[in-house]
Amino acid sequence: xxxxxxxxxxxxxxVPAGTTILEAARELNITIPTLCHDKRLSPFGACxxxxxxxxxxKNLPAACVTPVEEGMTVLTESxxxxxxxxxxxxxxxxxxxxDCLTCEKSGNCxxxxxxxxxxxxxxxxxxxxxxxxxxxxxxxxIRDPNKCILCGKCVRACQEIRGQAVLGxxxxxxxxxxxxxxxxxxxxxxxxxxxxCVAVCPTGALRDKYLAGKGRWxxxxxxxxxxxxxxx
Ligand code: FES
Numbered sequence: 001x002x003x004x005x006x007x008x009x010x011x012x013x014x015v016p017a018g019t020t021i022l023e024a025a026r027e028l029n030i031t032i033p034t035l036c037h038d039k040r041l042s043p044f045g046a047c048x049x050x051x052x053x054x055x056x057x058k059n060l061p062a063a064c065v066t067p068v069e070e071g072m073t074v075l076t077e078s079x080x081x082x083x084x085x086x087x088x089x090x091x092x093x094x095x096x097x098x099d100c101l102t103c104e105k106s107g108n109c110x111x112x113x114x115x116x117x118x119x120x121x122x123x124x125x126x127x128x129x130x131x132x133x134x135x136x137x138x139x140x141x142i143r144d145p146n147k148c149i150l151c152g153k154c155v156r157a158c159q160e161i162r163g164q165a166v167l168g169x170x171x172x173x174x175x176x177x178x179x180x181x182x183x184x185x186x187x188x189x190x191x192x193x194x195x196x197c198v199a200v201c202p203t204g205a206l207r208d209k210y211l212a213g214k215g216r217w218x219x220x221x222x223x224x225x226x227x228x229x230x231x232x
Pocket of ligand 1: 033034035036037044045046047048049050051062063064065
């Protein structure tokens with residue numbers, strides 16, 4: 001079949017041209033950690049946690065946005081990759097509250113999962129972000145900007161799944177934040193409560209208000225429901 005052949009962790013795979021390294025790895029059941037990637041959303045390449053080693057290249061490309069090439073040899077857990085991922089997690093934790101004991105998202109948090117997976121128990125970096133107030137006046141969603149890792153999934157979900165633009169990036173450098181237009185609260189914004197942003201958030205930055213304080217996530221039973229607002 002036409003396509004591109006490559007080797008990932010000593011396993012050969014053939015995939016259509018244009019496939020990313022991340023997608024090719026998934027064909028082989030090789031898991032590459034991701035924070036900003038979601039196959040329903042446009043590629044973003046922001047978190048860099050999916051970096052991999054490609055033989056012959058000096059840099060570590062992000063697997064989620066790098067297309068495969070004929071004859072490529074990829075390593076997804078080489079010492080250089082693991083070291084880079086550990087540093088990325090440490091940098092994220094520098095500005096992240098370490099309240100996992102009481103965080104509603106504990107046990108269902110991708111950042112926590114990867115810190116565990118890569119043995120990151122503390123960070124040598126000092127955060128620069130100011131403590132920001134909790135945004136709690138939306139009837140269905142709690143927004144904690146201190147837990148946002150700027151992966152942009154909520155921004156893309158709002159635009160690409162719901163067709164709204166309630167969340168976007170604002171400010172610059174270390175002050176960069178995801179906020180509603182004009183930095184109003186979520187309750188004052190045009191939010192239609194679809195919760196797509198909550199569903200894709202990898203940390204506790206966007207949470208379901210109804211579930212807050214009612215138990216740990218593993219105590220809940222999932223139920224299929226029809227959203228009364230968007231019928232999705
Ligand atoms: Fe690839 Fe975030 S998952 S850069």
